[in-house]
Amino acid sequence: MTQPRAIDREEHNVPPYTVPDVLTTVDGVQVTTADQWQRLRRPEIVSLFQQHVYGIVPDAAVRVAHTVLAEDSALADTASRRQIRITLTTAARSTSMDCLLYMPKGKQAHGFPLFLGLNFSGNHTVSSESDIPITDRWVRNQPEIGTLGNRASEAGRGVMASRWPLQRIIGAGCAVATIYCGDLAPDDPEHWLDGVRQLFRDSQTPRTPGEAGAIGYWAWGLSRAVDCLEAEPGIDPQRIIVIGHSRLGKTALWAGALDQRFAMVISNNSGCGGAALSRRRVGETVAAINRQFPHWFCERFRAYDDNEAKLPVDQHMLLSLAAPRPLYVASAEEDLWADPRGEFVSTKLAEPVYALFGLRGLSHRDVPNAEVPDNAGDVAYHVRMGPHGITDYDWQQYLAFANRHFRQR
Numbered sequence: 001m002t003q004p005r006a007i008d009r010e011e012h013n014v015p016p017y018t019v020p021d022v023l024t025t026v027d028g029v030q031v032t033t034a035d036q037w038q039r040l041r042r043p044e045i046v047s048l049f050q051q052h053v054y055g056i057v058p059d060a061a062v063r064v065a066h067t068v069l070a071e072d073s074a075l076a077d078t079a080s081r082r083q084i085r086i087t088l089t090t091a092a093r094s095t096s097m098d099c100l101l102y103m104p105k106g107k108q109a110h111g112f113p114l115f116l117g118l119n120f121s122g123n124h125t126v127s128s129e130s131d132i133p134i135t136d137r138w139v140r141n142q143p144e145i146g147t148l149g150n151r152a153s154e155a156g157r158g159v160m161a162s163r164w165p166l167q168r169i170i171g172a173g174c175a176v177a178t179i180y181c182g183d184l185a186p187d188d189p190e191h192w193l194d195g196v197r198q199l200f201r202d203s204q205t206p207r208t209p210g211e212a213g214a215i216g217y218w219a220w221g222l223s224r225a226v227d228c229l230e231a232e233p234g235i236d237p238q239r240i241i242v243i244g245h246s247r248l249g250k251t252a253l254w255a256g257a258l259d260q261r262f263a264m265v266i267s268n269n270s271g272c273g274g275a276a277l278s279r280r281r282v283g284e285t286v287a288a289i290n291r292q293f294p295h296w297f298c299e300r301f302r303a304y305d306d307n308e309a310k311l312p313v314d315q316h317m318l319l320s321l322a323a324p325r326p327l328y329v330a331s332a333e334e335d336l337w338a339d340p341r342g343e344f345v346s347t348k349l350a351e352p353v354y355a356l357f358g359l360r361g362l363s364h365r366d367v368p369n370a371e372v373p374d375n376a377g378d379v380a381y382h383v384r385m386g387p388h389g390i391t392d393y394d395w396q397q398y399l400a401f402a403n404r405h406f407r408q409r
């Protein structure tokens with residue numbers, strides 16, 4: 001007898017469930033055209049996710065400005081590298097985030113496509129180049145990468161380089177930019193309040209039940225980065241891709257949902273609160289994520305702990321908000337915590353929205369074999385061998401997908 005695949009091991013624990021129909025409005029109207037989708041259903045779904053899952057970033061005028069701190073030749077002279085400080089200012093205060101940008105040398109008529117994503121531990125961890133400043137912001141303690149007392153150190157330089165294959169991205173003719181998520185909100189239940197939230201609320205002011213948590217502020221920060229990067233010489237503002245791994249994959253999906261300037265959305269192993277269906281309740285559940293990371297979602301999301309059936313949305317509806325833009329969801333075979341099958345099923349359930357636009361979904365009806373990417377349509381999916389992570393293999397698929405969709409320009 002053949003062994004069941006790792007991803008099938010927990011199938012017997014999936015309870016019976018029904019997901020909300022992506023094409024039926026709250027008032028019961030059946031959406032049958034792309035125009036109805038854009039006018040009626042899309043805004044409704046965005047608002048449901050704001051109210052019940054990710055929360056809302058307070059509304060206030062923010063001035064966004066940027067300065068290039070340094071511009072150098074990098075990656076054996078194949079790229080130009082810019083370190084850009086983006087300053088965010090409200091009537092209450094001002095803060096900044098630092099963007100590390102690599103761009104191929106030379107010129108393209110409309111500028112280069114850009115992959116934009118947050119990083120977990122500081123820009124200096126993304127590349128071993130010695131002249132990227134070590135972040136002086138709060139970082140999670142990880143003695144193995146030299147972060148102690150919530151401060152980063154030289155020991156962390158380049159430790160995340162395998163997650164950011166810069167040379168490969170540049171070689172594929174794309175630019176890539178990253179920002180430390182802690183510049184926007186430290187990833188910690190206490191310290192996250194000291195991030196960009198302070199532009200709107202002082203840290204003593206408690207959250208309202210519908211106010212954004214860290215994921216909401218991270219996503220907001222990605223859009224502020226686009227405000228600057230879309231005007232940056234050499235970048236094609238029509239081809240900005242949002243990408244993220246894991247908690248930052250949840251963030252990429254939410255940023256892509258809110259901000260349609262992102263021309264493509266990529267979720268890598270984003271799991272619970274990302275691409276995986278909450279109602280399947282295997283791997284990480286809503287209760288588990290709210291318990292361990294009470295600062296990621298809005299407080300109202302806690303009402304759905306062990307109560308997923310009451311959620312007015314599920315994560316296939318988040319994926320559908322990427323339509324009609326190309327969407328790529330990827331899992332890893334051993335990453336059962338993120339529920340690879342749940343990520344696949346919700347991707348399938350987003351297809352009817354792409355169909356409204358005459359766009360093509362996945363070819364597979366069930367999870368494809370490991371490392372057989374299903375990427376010929378406008379919605380793509382693969383499951384990589386191995387554990388949770390973002391690897392060179394994943395990037396190769398994303399670059400090929402981007403290249404296919406963007407090569408016309």
Ligand code: GCU
Binds near residue numbers: 245246248289292
């Ligand atoms: C934890 C968490 C996940 C998250 C992951 C990550 O495993 O439970 O929800 O995606 O960390 O960000 O690496």
